[in-house]
Amino acid sequence: MPRPSATEPAPSPPADAAQQRPVLEIKGLKVHYRTTGGDVAAVDGVDLTVRRGEILGIAGESGSGKSTMAVSLLRLLRPPGYVAGGEIAFHPSDGPSVDLLKVDERRLRALRWRALSYLPQGSMNSMNPVMRVGDQFRDVIVEHAGQRRGEIDEMIPRLLRSMGLDPGVARMYPHELSGGMKQRVLMAMSIALEPDLVVADEPTTALDVTIQRVILQSLGDLRDQFGVTLVVISHDMGVHAQLVDRVAVMYEGRVVEVGDVRQVFKEPQHPYTRSLIESIPRIGDAPWQQKESEVR
Numbered sequence: 001m002p003r004p005s006a007t008e009p010a011p012s013p014p015a016d017a018a019q020q021r022p023v024l025e026i027k028g029l030k031v032h033y034r035t036t037g038g039d040v041a042a043v044d045g046v047d048l049t050v051r052r053g054e055i056l057g058i059a060g061e062s063g064s065g066k067s068t069m070a071v072s073l074l075r076l077l078r079p080p081g082y083v084a085g086g087e088i089a090f091h092p093s094d095g096p097s098v099d100l101l102k103v104d105e106r107r108l109r110a111l112r113w114r115a116l117s118y119l120p121q122g123s124m125n126s127m128n129p130v131m132r133v134g135d136q137f138r139d140v141i142v143e144h145a146g147q148r149r150g151e152i153d154e155m156i157p158r159l160l161r162s163m164g165l166d167p168g169v170a171r172m173y174p175h176e177l178s179g180g181m182k183q184r185v186l187m188a189m190s191i192a193l194e195p196d197l198v199v200a201d202e203p204t205t206a207l208d209v210t211i212q213r214v215i216l217q218s219l220g221d222l223r224d225q226f227g228v229t230l231v232v233i234s235h236d237m238g239v240h241a242q243l244v245d246r247v248a249v250m251y252e253g254r255v256v257e258v259g260d261v262r263q264v265f266k267e268p269q270h271p272y273t274r275s276l277i278e279s280i281p282r283i284g285d286a287p288w289q290q291k292e293s294e295v296r
């Protein structure tokens with residue numbers, strides 16, 4: 001095959017090749033915080049691949065670096081944090097690959113919501129209190145995909161229904177919704193523009209147990225119904241046992257173990273993983289045993 005000349009753009013890979021590429025490849029990521037006592041290495045050389053169509057869990061106790069990694073890959077890291085090294089290759093299904101750490105702000109804005117969505121920790125409290133839910137949807141959709149304006153009124157009820165919410169929720173204000181409803185509204189918003197990847201940081205924290213189950217089910221639906229790839233960050237190993245395909249365990253800024261979730265629960269390789277698994281409260285069947293029994 002002739003090589004493209006310097007003036008000719010390189011041919012894009014065929015669509016099926018793009019589908020087979022991972023969504024995200026993190027290599028040698030280092031993120032530090034400057035403190036008066038010296039630099040803290042919050043993320044200390046992480047390599048991690050997110051495969052297309054999977055739900056990847058990121059586990060680890062508070063302080064292990066999970067959120068720092070999430071905000072870094074979305075380029076939302078604020079001082080005194082800074083990226084000390086590494087690269088994050090993002091491969092959207094309908095565009096060229098980019099290094100999220102180097103891409104310019106304009107391109108990054110174009111990727112947010114459309115290709116890469118983020119549900120930050122505590123995002124339920126980030127909704128605008130004086131705006132109806134439907135208007136908050138419209139804002140996101142119009143700002144990031146103006147040309148779809150005509151479709152919006154049809155899209156919002158469909159998205160709300162897909163997350164098990166009544167379309168009437170669009171007319172409500174955030175204070176009229178429970179925590180679980182708000183979380184589902186945000187999840188519906190996160191997939192409005194059909195992104196390749198959704199990163200959800202502690203999506204079930206601060207919700208009671210029954211609502212947690214509903215949220216986990218809805219997160220699973222995002223992947224099963226919409227084909228979204230998900231990264232779910234949670235300190236709660238029970239969440240990983242019930243939801244994810246693969247889990248990466250972080251400890252002191254490093255990924256100490258990554259693998260198929262059942263394998264990791266069955267035969268944890270790292271002592272830290274073992275201690276995380278042992279710390280799950282057991283009432284009757286343990287969550288990962290439930291998952292296995294559901295398959296049988």
Ligand SMILES: Nc1ncnc2c1ncn2[C@@H]1O[C@H](COP(=O)(O)OP(=O)(O)OP(=O)(O)O)[C@@H](O)[C@H]1O
Nearest residue numbers: 033035040042061062063064065066067068069080
């Ligand atoms: N603004 C900051 N200044 C200094 N150190 C920070 C700052 N933010 C986080 N850190 C440190 O970085 C490390 C990783 O924190 P990070 O919040 O990423 O962990 P986490 O696993 O997401 O925990 P949590 O779930 O509690 O947020 C911790 O040692 C934390 O103390």
